[in-house]
Structure formats: structure tokens, C-alpha cells
Amino acid sequence: MRLSVAVALSLSLVTFACKKKESGNAAGTSPSTTTPGQVSDGNASGTTPAAGGTVLPSSCKVAVDCQQALPDLGKAAGFKKAANKFISENSIKGGVHRGRDAMINEGQDPFLIAKFAYSLSENDVKGEEVDIYLSKGCEAGWSKIGTELTSENGTKRTMDGVEDNGGYIMTTASKLGVANLAVGRHRFLFVLKANNEWTELYVEVLPKTNAVIVTDIDGTLTAFEEAAATEIIGIKPEAHVGAADMIRSFYHRGYNIFYLTARPAFLMSNTREWLNTRGFPPGTIHTTTLKAGATGEAAAAFKVTELALLKKNTGVVPAYAFGNKPSDVKAFATSGIDAANSYFYKIEGDTTGAKINTDYRALVPMAQAAPSLCP
Secondary structure: OOHHHHHHHHHHHHHHHHHOOOOOEOOOOOOOOOOOOOOOOOOOOOEEEOHHHOEEEHHHOOOOOOOOOOOOOOOOOOOOOHHHHHHHHOOOOOEOOEEEOEEEEOOOOOEEEEEOEEOOOOEEOOOOEEEEEEEHHHOOOOEEEEEEEOOOOOOOOEEOOEEOOOOEEEEEOHHHOOOOOOOEEEEEEEEEOOOOEEEEEEEEEEOOOOOEEEEOOOOOOEOOOOHHHHHHOOOOOOEOOOHHHHHHHHHOOOOEEEEEOOOOHHHHHHHHHHHHHOOOOOOEEEOOOOOOOOOHHHHHHHHHHHHHHHHHHHOOOOOEEEEOOHHHHHHHHHOOOOHHHEEEEOEOOOOOOOEEEOOHHHHHHHHHOOOOOOO
């Protein structure tokens, strides 16, 4: 990719971040002083301390942290196509590969969607073999379940709201011989055989008695609104004080977490890493499929569509919602989320009866008092 293109795309993303300062945004806050991972997922006693000193049983976690080592990938096979080799070796940013997480009910067949591309301009890797591995429950050993080819342009197929414009793997678990995934979290690994670069996705199988919380990320969880833009140049934003403690308190009461952000598609892996290092619990992550993300009305439309897909696929409407923009207010209200359980960080203007949040530490007791879904 030429430098001028890279600069243009970087400027475009900065514009994306600036546009996110819609009416309704109040002054920013100081960065969090919370140590990443402060709220641990377990200790010798089998219990986990949450914010405020309350101790919650480890059994309340519905989605395990997946930290097992990768399988032995063997020797890279080399690219089949010279064009793919060229873009991989001449990319300024490197790979922007990503998977799309899935949330399903028990007995459903999950969509498995992954994309392989290089650079901010997303030069697609077409017609290359990708090995797919599965770790059931994120604790079992790895099993290789299949090999698929990345797509060429013009497939004209759409899966789970994602349009295939090249470089995609789109399949289902059943087509790879996997059926009836148990309740819990499952890790799928996609490995580009040419050079062993990889990406991942997670499938959350919901229990029959379940609840989901949905949260925006930029400005809602991050300490400043422009976090998506700074990720490009390697600046990792802090989190709002108490935000991870609040989300983790829901997690320890049996709630599945849906991180829904209008960030650009290529920031998927950065987003997963940021949530992990800042102490947020594991959950389902969806970004846009757009190179420059979405703002304003486009962001609202994206989130409405994603929440409609969640309801269509699982019957679930999130029980609690967190945002910081008018676009979040519109998306959550349109999707039928109870205004009484919707919280917006330092927002001004009409919140359609929802609550305004100015300090996440004050919301931790609310999260700890939410109806428990623990077995």
C-alpha cells in the first residue's frame, strides 16, 4: 500500500473519531488508575473478589477466559498466489485478520465467519487455504476440524448480516462436522496455511435461563472518545474508573456480555486485546464490517441491525445497556431495551427516560444487585 493511501486512511479514521463527538457528549474524564485485571477471575479459595469487597462464587462465570496455548501449526506452506505474497510482504500495518464472534442458543448451528486481509485499505487474501481448529469449552485440547479457501470477489453471499467482498471464510460448525456445542464458550482458530498467521472467534452457547448486557466501547468504556483513532498508532487508552469492575460484576452474576462497537472492522483484534488487558470479562465482540467504521445515524443503524440479529438468532433482548451517544440512545430504545436499565455516560439531551451515569464506581452496587442467573 502506498504511503499516501495509508496517510489518507489514518486521517479518515481520525475524522471518524472526531465525528463521534456528537451533540450529547460532555467533557472527558481523567484516565483510570485501576490496575488492568484488578478484578481477578479466580484464586486459591475458589472465590473471586469483585469491586466493593463483595465475594462472588466462581461458578457464576458463564464465559471462561480462553488462554490455552495454540496448537502446533507445523511449517508454513507458502502462498499459492503471488499477489497474496506481495500484499503480505508490502503491508504497512500488516495483517488485519479477524473473526466474527457468535452468540447462539443450545442446539443451534453457529455461523463461522473470518476475514483475511492486509493493511488499512484491506487488501484481501483470496484463494488461500485456511486450517480451522476448535477448542470446546476453551479448555479441551485443539482439534483440527477442516480446511477452507478464502473467497474471491463477487461471491454475492451474505451470512449473519456480513457481505462477502473477498478474503472471507464463511461456513457453519455443522458443515465442519461439529454439532450440538455445549452451553459455554468455544474457541475457533483460523490459520492461514501460507504463513501461519491466524485469527480467532468465539461462540457463546447460551443456557436456557440467560440474560445479556450490551455495551458500547469508545467513550463508554474507554477514557476518551478518540480511542479508535489512537489504536492505529499504538496508543492504548485507559478505561473509565470502575467500568471493568461494573461489567465484571454482571459477569459474575451469570450475564453474557455483548461488546457492540461501531469501530472499523480492522480494529477487531485490537479491541479484543484492549478489553482483556483492561480487566473486562470475556464476551461477544462485534465491530462494523466497514473500513472507516460508522458514526451518528450510521452508527445507530448498525447497532439496531446487530441487536435485531441477536433477537432473531436467540430471542434475546439485552437486559441492561450502556452507551454514551445519542446514537446509542436511539439504538437501544429502538431495539426494545428497557430505558430503566439503560445507562449513558455523561450524556446531554434526551435520553428517552434512561439514566445518566457520571461514575461507574457508583454503578457497581447496582450490577452486584442485579438478578442472579447463577446455577
